Amino acid sequence: MRVSLFITCLIDQLWPSIGTSAVEVLRRAGCEVVFDERQTCCGQPAFNTGYRREARGFAQRFIEIFEEAKPDVIVSPSGSCTAMVHHFHQLFPDDETWRRRAEALAAQTYELSALLVNVLGVEDVGASFSGRVAWHDACHGLRDLGVHSEPRRLIRKVRGVEFVELHNADSCCGFGGTFSVKYPEISVAILDDKIDAIQKAGVRAIVSGDASCLMQIEGRLTRTHSAVRVMHLAELLASHEPIPQTYQGA
Amino acid sequence: MDHLTPETFKQNARDALNDPQLRSALRNLTKTFGDRRQAVLASVDNWEDLRERARSIKDETLAHLDKYLEAFADNAERAGARIHWAHDAAEACRIVIRLLQECSATNIVKSKSMATEEIHLNAALEEIGLAPVETDLGEWIIQLAHETPSHIVVPAIHKSKKQIAELFGEKLGIEPSDDVAVLTGAARRVLRQRFAESHAGISGVNFGVAETGTILILENEGNIRLTTSLPRVHIALMGIEKIVPRFADLDVFLKLLPRSGTGQQLTAYQSLITGVKRSPGDEGPDEVHIILMDNGRSRMLAHPVTRQSLACIRCGACLNACPVYQQIGGHAYGSVYPGPIGAVITPQLMGLSRAEQLPYASSLCGACREVCPVKIDIPELLLHLRAEVVEGTASATAAPDGPMKRKPSERLAFRFYAFVWSNPRRYERGLKIARLLQRFGVRKGRIDNARGFISRLVPPLGAWTAGRDARPLAPRSFREQWRDNPGGRP
Amino acid sequence: MLAAREILADQRQNMESRQAMLSAIRRQLAASAPLDVVRSQHQAHFTGTSHTDRVAAIEQPPTISLVEHFRVSLEAVSGHCVAVRDEVEAATAVLQIIGQRERIAVSNSPLVQRVMRSVEHHAELIEAATPLALFDCDAGITGAQWAIAETGTLALESEEERHRLISLVPPMHIAIIEAGRIRQTMGEVLRLISENGGDALSRTVTFITGPSRTSDIELTLAIGVHGPAELHVIVIVGENS
Numbered sequence: 008m009r010v011s012l013f014i015t016c017l018i019d020q021l022w023p024s025i026g027t028s029a030v031e032v033l034r035r036a037g038c039e040v041v042f043d044e045r046q047t048c049c050g051q052p053a054f055n056t057g058y059r060r061e062a063r064g065f066a067q068r069f070i071e072i073f074e075e076a077k078p079d080v081i082v083s084p085s086g087s088c089t090a091m092v093h094h095f096h097q098l099f100p101d102d103e104t105w106r107r108r109a110e111a112l113a114a115q116t117y118e119l120s121a122l123l124v125n126v127l128g129v130e131d132v133g134a135s136f137s138g139r140v141a142w143h144d145a146c147h148g149l150r151d152l153g154v155h156s157e158p159r160r161l162i163r164k165v166r167g168v169e170f171v172e173l174h175n176a177d178s179c180c181g182f183g184g185t186f187s188v189k190y191p192e193i194s195v196a197i198l199d200d201k202i203d204a205i206q207k208a209g210v211r212a213i214v215s216g217d218a219s220c221l222m223q224i225e226g227r228l229t230r231t232h233s234a235v236r237v238m239h240l241a242e243l244l245a246s247h248e249p250i251p252q253t254y255q256g257a
Numbered sequence: 258m259d260h261l262t263p264e265t266f267k268q269n270a271r272d273a274l275n276d277p278q279l280r281s282a283l284r285n286l287t288k289t290f291g292d293r294r295q296a297v298l299a300s301v302d303n304w305e306d307l308r309e310r311a312r313s314i315k316d317e318t319l320a321h322l323d324k325y326l327e328a329f330a331d332n333a334e335r336a337g338a339r340i341h342w343a344h345d346a347a348e349a350c351r352i353v354i355r356l357l358q359e360c361s362a363t364n365i366v367k368s369k370s371m372a373t374e375e376i377h378l379n380a381a382l383e384e385i386g387l388a389p390v391e392t393d394l395g396e397w398i399i400q401l402a403h404e405t406p407s408h409i410v411v412p413a414i415h416k417s418k419k420q421i422a423e424l425f426g427e428k429l430g431i432e433p434s435d436d437v438a439v440l441t442g443a444a445r446r447v448l449r450q451r452f453a454e455s456h457a458g459i460s461g462v463n464f465g466v467a468e469t470g471t472i473l474i475l476e477n478e479g480n481i482r483l484t485t486s487l488p489r490v491h492i493a494l495m496g497i498e499k500i501v502p503r504f505a506d507l508d509v510f511l512k513l514l515p516r517s518g519t520g521q522q523l524t525a526y527q528s529l530i531t532g533v534k535r536s537p538g539d540e541g542p543d544e545v546h547i548i549l550m551d552n553g554r555s556r557m558l559a560h561p562v563t564r565q566s567l568a569c570i571r572c573g574a575c576l577n578a579c580p581v582y583q584q585i586g587g588h589a590y591g592s593v594y595p596g597p598i599g600a601v602i603t604p605q606l607m608g609l610s611r612a613e614q615l616p617y618a619s620s621l622c623g624a625c626r627e628v629c630p631v632k633i634d635i636p637e638l639l640l641h642l643r644a645e646v647v648e649g650t651a652s653a654t655a656a657p658d659g660p661m662k663r664k665p666s667e668r669l670a671f672r673f674y675a676f677v678w679s680n681p682r683r684y685e686r687g688l689k690i691a692r693l694l695q696r697f698g699v700r701k702g703r704i705d706n707a708r709g710f711i712s713r714l715v716p717p718l719g720a721w722t723a724g725r726d727a728r729p730l731a732p733r734s735f736r737e738q739w740r741d742n743p744g745g746r747p
Numbered sequence: 748m749l750a751a752r753e754i755l756a757d758q759r760q761n762m763e764s765r766q767a768m769l770s771a772i773r774r775q776l777a778a779s780a781p782l783d784v785v786r787s788q789h790q791a792h793f794t795g796t797s798h799t800d801r802v803a804a805i806e807q808p809p810t811i812s813l814v815e816h817f818r819v820s821l822e823a824v825s826g827h828c829v830a831v832r833d834e835v836e837a838a839t840a841v842l843q844i845i846g847q848r849e850r851i852a853v854s855n856s857p858l859v860q861r862v863m864r865s866v867e868h869h870a871e872l873i874e875a876a877t878p879l880a881l882f883d884c885d886a887g888i889t890g891a892q893w894a895i896a897e898t899g900t901l902a903l904e905s906e907e908e909r910h911r912l913i914s915l916v917p918p919m920h921i922a923i924i925e926a927g928r929i930r931q932t933m934g935e936v937l938r939l940i941s942e943n944g945g946d947a948l949s950r951t952v953t954f955i956t957g958p959s960r961t962s963d964i965e966l967t968l969a970i971g972v973h974g975p976a977e978l979h980v981i982v983i984v985g986e987n988s
Contacts, residue, residue, distance in 0.1 A: 016678070019735045020688050022726050026735035030744075042739050049680045053671055055621065057643030061675035068679060100785055110789070150623035166266075179580040183620025188720040190267070190618060192274055195724035196584040197620070226725030251541050282965070289966045320783075323772040330765070332945055342764035344771075355757070394972060396964035418965050441961060441969040448973065453882055469945035479959040479974020483917050486951075487878060497768070504941045504948075508934040519962070523898045523933075525824075526974065527954040536949050541909040541951060551768050558775035561786045567817055 008127065010038045011078035012053040013116070015088045015218070022218050028245035029084040029119055036129045043153075045072045051091040054098070055184045062099045070095065070108050072114075080126065081116040084241045086148020087215050089118040093151065118148055120157040120216060120240060130160045136246045138211035141148050143201065143224065144177040145217035158216055158240050165243060173204045182223040195204035205235055212238045261405070262591040263603055263612035269589035270618070279415055283586050286414050290577040293520025294628070300522055301512060311509050312632040313664055315568035318467075318500050319558065320411040325467040325500045326549065333468030333547055336532020346376035352548055353378060353459065353492060357387055360544070362457035365389035366448075368474075369396045370461025370479040371409060371571055372494045372550060374593040375606070378459070389459055390451050392480035394444050401428045407587030407595065408520050410573040415586055448480070458484035462495035462547070463570070464510060468503045472547060475514065475524045491530075491542040498554050498567035504693045510570060513630035518572035544600045553606040562641045566602050568631040575635065581618060590615065597625035601638040609645055610661050616642035622710035685736070691731045758917035770885040774943055789841040813896045813929045814982055820899030824957030826978040827934060828899075831928075833983060834858070837923055838866035840981045841888065845870060847868045847893055852876040852917060854889035854910040861921055863888070870969075878912055887913035887975075890923045894980070901980065902936050904949035920955075920975040926984040 010033055018025045033040050050065025069092070073081055083089045093116070095109035121130045142162060148154040155177075162170050181187065181197030186193075201224065205213050213228075213235060215221050225237040261269055298304055318325050330340045341356075343349035357365065365382070366414030367373070367389040379400070382388055391400040395413040399406055402424055412496055413421070421440060424432040431443050445713055460481055464473040472493055474481050485491050501507065507529075515521040533545040557563045573647040576582045576596030587595035592603040592612070600619060604612040616639045625635045647668075677687045710726035713719065811819075818828040831837045841862065845851060851870045853859055863872060873880060881887070889910035893902035901922055905911050905915075914920050928937050933954075941948055959974030970976055 011263070014735050016684075020730055023731050023735035023738055025731065027738060030739075040744060042736070042743070044736055044739075045681050047681055047684045050675075053675065055640065055643070056617075056667075056671065057645070057647035058668075058671045058675075059644045059647070061671050064679060065677055096789055100782065103788075106785075106789070121506065146620070146622040146624075152626060177623065179620050179622035181580065181620055183622070186617065188717055190270065190721055193270055193581055193584055193618070193718040194620070196274055197580045198725075200580075221726055226710075226721070226727060230712070230724065231724040249312075256274045285966060320776065323769045326772070327769065336945075336950065340761075340868075342761055342768050344764055344768055348764065392973065393963070394961050398963070411962055411966065414966070416964075421964055437964050437967045437969045440964060441972055445972055448923075449882070450934075453879065469948055471945075471948065477960045478964075478972040479915060480972070482953065483973055486911050486915065497772075504945075505934070505937060508937055523900060523954070523956045525956055525958070525960055529952040529954075531945070531948050531950050535906070539950075540905065540909060549768070551771065555768070555771040555775050558772060559778040561783050563781060564779065701974070709934055723791065 008038050008121070009079045010040055011073060011081045012042045013049070013073070013081050013083040013092075014038055014042065014045065015083060015085045016199060017088075017222075018084060019220050021052055021219040021222070022239070023138070025084050025218055025239040025241050028239065029082075031245045032119075032123070032132050032241055033082065033162060035125055035129050041076060041107060043072055043076060048207055049088045049091040051088060052246050054091065054094070057150060058100060066095045066098050066109065067105065070105075070112050073112060074108065078115075078140065080122060080198055081112070082119055082122045083116065084119045084146045084216070084218075084239065086118050086152055089116055090127045090147040090151035093184050094115045096176070108119060118152055118154055118216065119238060120161055121152065121154050124157040124160055131164040132244050134164075134244045134246055135166040139171055139209060139210050140171040140212045140214050140243070141173045141205065141210045142176055143173070143180060143215040145215050146179050149177055150218050153214060156218065158214075161240065162214065165246075168243075171210065173201075173208055175204050180220045180223045182219050184219070187250050188224060194223075195227065202227050202228065202231070202233075206233065210235060212236050212243070214238050214240055214243050216240045260386075261588055263607065263615055264591070266589060266591055266614040266618060269591060270336055273585040273589045276419055278420075279586050280584070281561070282415055282417065283583050285714065286408070286411070286455055287577060287583045290520060290574075294516065294577070297516045297520045297522060301516075307512055308630055311513055311570075311630060312568060314501055314506050314509065315631055318502055319498070319564055319567055320556075322497065322500065324495055325502055328467040329465050329470055329500055329548065332468065333465075333472075333532055334470070336470050337534075337598045338470065338532045338545045338547050341546060341548045343548050343552070345552050346550075349376050349494060349548055349550045349552070350381040353494070354381065354385065354387070356490065356492055356546055357457055360457060361490075362382055362490060363387070364451065364455045364479075365457045365459065365460040366392050366451055366455040366484050366488065367396075368461070368476070368484040369393035369412070369595060370459070370494055371406075372461050372496050373459065376494075376550070376552065378494075392448050392452070392478075392484060393476075394441065394478060394695075397448065398424065401425075405588065405593070408573060408576060409594070409596075415588065431610060441590050452483045452487055455484075455488040457490040457492065458488040458542070459494070460484055460491045462493050462499055462513070464507060465495055465500045465547075465596050465737070466502075466507065467500055469531055470543065471504065471529050474528045474530070475511075475526070476528075477519075477521075477525045479526060482528055485528060485530060486541050489542055490544045490546070492546045492548065494548045494550060495549055496554055497549055498569075502674055514572050517574040517628065517630040524569060534559065552636055557602075557605055560641075562637055563605060563632045566638060566691065568607060568633055569598050569602070570631060571598075571628060574628040574630065576627045578624040580620060580622060580624065597635045601635060601642060604642055609642065613646045645651050685734070686732065688734065693728055750897065752872075782922045813931065814984055816896035816931075817894055817899055817929050817980075817982070820897060821957065821978075821980060824899055824900070825960075826899060826957040826980065830980065830984050832984045832985065834862045835865050837862045837981050839984050841921060841923070842866065842868055844979045845886055845919075847920070850884045852881055852887040854883045854908055854913050855889075856908045856910070856923075858890050858925070859888055862923055876905045878916070881912055881916035884917040885918035886921060887915075887917040888898050888923065889914050891922045891924045891980075892928065893932050893939060894924055895936055895954075896929055896931050898933065898956055900933070900954050900981040902940065903953040903955065904940060905951040905953075906949040911953065914953070914955065915974055916969065918975055919963075919977040919979070921979045921981065922955075923983065926982050929982070938964045
């Protein structure tokens with residue numbers, strides 16, 4: 008299967024290891040991965056803050072670029088960016104042609120774990136990682152895309168992993184895009200409930216499918232000198248060995 | 258509580274976060290209601306179907322609201338009720354005042370009604386010496402405390418037992434007690450006297466049935482039954498969106514509302530009142546008045562996204578599920594309707610320019626949409642309102658009130674982002690420059706090299722680092738690594 | 748009291764407001780029409796997935812009788828229920844429930860009348876009590892027109908019996924019903940009470956599910972606020988059950 012990778016600007020610039028891990032995992036699952044370098048951003052920050060004209064520009068560029076290669080599917084290691092693609096049609100209330108193109112593209116665009124489990128039928132990607140981990144359901148992936156069982160199935164197949172369910176796994180981490188800087192105290196208050204649960208669960212790592220959630224969680228874990236590390240699902244699935252000690256927390 | 262307005266949301270929220278008693282009360286609310294709701298959902302096997310049916314009933318009603326409203330009015334009048342039409346809050350208050358004066362009522366009892374809070378009815382009546390007594394326990398507590406409700410269903414949830422005991426001691430001369438039964442007993446004794454002597458009762462309405470002209474009101478305490486049966490005159494205030502087409506439609510809503518609102522299969526009492534009693538000797542009021550109120554609701558009909566706001570059945574489930582509400586409570590929203598539904602209807606009822614902070618006070622997590630019994634897509638509504646804030650025009654949906662605050666630096670930032678990101682080479686070049694400047698953009702050059710994180714950023718991103726570390730830009734982006742190894746071959 | 752002139756002015760104002768409000772609604776709906784088309788087009792093509800409440804339904808016991816189901820449901824909400832064979836046994840049950848209480852209001856239900864006549868008691872029975880008199884009563888005894896098994900609910904139709912205040916004001920409410928009046932669901936009872944059209948519907952229908960309650964203080968349950976603190980239902984099942 009030929010998959011076109013939608014890397015997301017956040018992962019591209021702030022967390023490239025998620026991208027390289029995702030490529031690795033997709034190859035192991037038997038895909039040919041292509042990456043169109045013309046891509047930049049899906050425009051989610053603009054759409055979420057109310058800047059629809061700017062968001063429309065991003066959407067049109069995105070649609071044009073990704074239509075061209077005619078891949079079998081488009082895959083992204085981000086629930087929120089995948090969800091944004093699924094919302095593109097809302098940006099064209101007056102233009103039926105663009106709306107149809109947006110809908111067609113959305114139908115082909117998958118979040119990583121959904122692609123692996125639901126389309127490729129793959130749950131075991133040959134990963135190994137020793138330690139207790141918990142999963143955080145990123146809101147867009149969970150509620151916009153219905154991703155819930157897929158990451159859990161993938162994680163349970165990782166050799167050496169002890170999976171525990173957080174009592175508030177499906178609660179928001181408090182990121183919410185510009186919300187995290189417009190209302191930082193509320194954002195951190197919400198985050199602390201998540202951090203509290205993570206600490207109580209006694210995990211080595213907290214795993215999620217969205218880099219934005221991971222940034223939010225990681226930012227507080229490091230600020231509070233926690234030894235818990237954050238990992239993207241792709242990084243976990245790409246790993247072959249126990250957790251490297253790159254993290255010098257207290 | 259005059260200082261609490263939507264405009265001061267940010268400060269209100271900050272105050273709330275620093276109030277440990279409030280936060281403890283909210284934690285209790287969230288956990289208790291969350292558990293109860295989960296437990297009670299198990300008593301239906303078709304929850305999703307019910308939500309779907311409820312939503313389609315509401316959609317059908319709203320699409321023909323004029324027709325159903327007329328049918329309701331005509332049928333209620335045929336059964337002897339008097340129907341009054343109130344275009345706005347002022348008109349609604351005027352009608353209530355006139356009706357109370359017509360019947361020379363001085364002792365007025367009132368049951369909980371968010372619509373009456375919305376129009377500040379009590380304040381209007383107090384001004385002319387006709388203050389009603391609130392009879393719902395939670396509403397009575399906040400009336401005594403001169404506060405506003407902080408939750409649609411449990412208005413006094415922000416108050417602890419101790420605070421309530423002290424309040425009762427101060428206002429009623431009662432020995433403070435830790436026992437909820439004692440406090441409740443005190444309320445019963447005092448209010449029973451008022452019921453016995455009441456001339457007029459004011460209530461809200463949960464649903465109005467077009468087919469029969471029936472109004473349905475739900476409760477647990479019994480004060481609504483007393484308010485609507487004992488006094489000679491009953492005045493009911495109803496938002497125009499409360500209509501459902503058929504009597505049989507009530508079944509769906511009776512399954513959804515108590516479960517969503519309080520985790521009960523059914524509340525203790527439902528009163529279905531059609532018109533007025535048939536003969537003077539029968540029990541019940543001599544006069545039943547129903548005030549149909551618009552007050553900004555019809556404007557919401559003008560767009561399919563905003564129209565769903567009118568499907569709300571005021572259950573409060575979205576408040577209980579909302580991570581923001583859970584942290585800051587209801588008062589921070591500065592209006593009668595707090596939480597997720599408040600964040601979308603307050604700007605529409607009061608004017609977007611007065612409440613433009615509210616649509617942004619959400620992480621868009623979607624928990625509200627998930628629990629809403631009528632499937633209102635609140636995140637979609639929030640995004641719609643945010644777009645209206647940015648566009649800065651008074652659209653059909655925003656109240657014609659005034660211009661939005663101009664945010665030139667934010668606008669410029671997004672134009673800049675759109676410009677740089679719209680071309681891959683510009684994007685890469687821009688981020689390479691940012692990588693270089695990273696050290697200097699960080700206040701006092703703080704990259705904690707031992708851990709690799711940034712602990713202080715310049716504004717506006719400084720808001721991030723107040724509570725969290727930040728990841729620095731990676732030394733090599735994904736696309737640079739891809740170029741070295743296209744296809745990701747090992 | 749308002750002069751006739753003022754009353755007419757009010758009526759005119761009301762008609763104007765009615766017209767204005769209905770026009771506003773029509774105007775706003777018309778403005779929305781083109782956008783509605785776009786939205787329904789999208790919904791026809793594309794249904795989103797969503798994380799839904801994953802709850803398993805409780806298995807209903809297959810052979811539970813309506814009476815037993817009603818009893819279980821009512822007791823789950825702090826009501827009391829006893830099944831008896833006939834009116835004499837019902838009367839005995841009533842006496843047991845009212846204990847030493849002295850002033851008992853009774854409704855004009857023929858069933859209640861018969862039950863209370865069938866046994867000796869010391870209490871003072873008050874018929875056709877005025878609202879004020881009810882405030883001094885210790886209990887009220889009524890019938891009910893229907894009952895709902897799945898929720899433990901009583902349905903009181905105001906035009907079948909005079910029980911609106913007797914079932915509400917005294918601190919204890921006793922309801923005597925025949926087993927044949929119990930139905931499984933609310934939906935059924937809503938249908939039954941409205942089946943002869945809106946004009947035949949009783950002007951007040953009251954559904955009662957257990958005693959009065961509140962959780963307004965710290966979400967702690969308190970039973971008995973404004974309505975009765977105790978609800979007792981006596982179900983007459985008849986000889987053949």
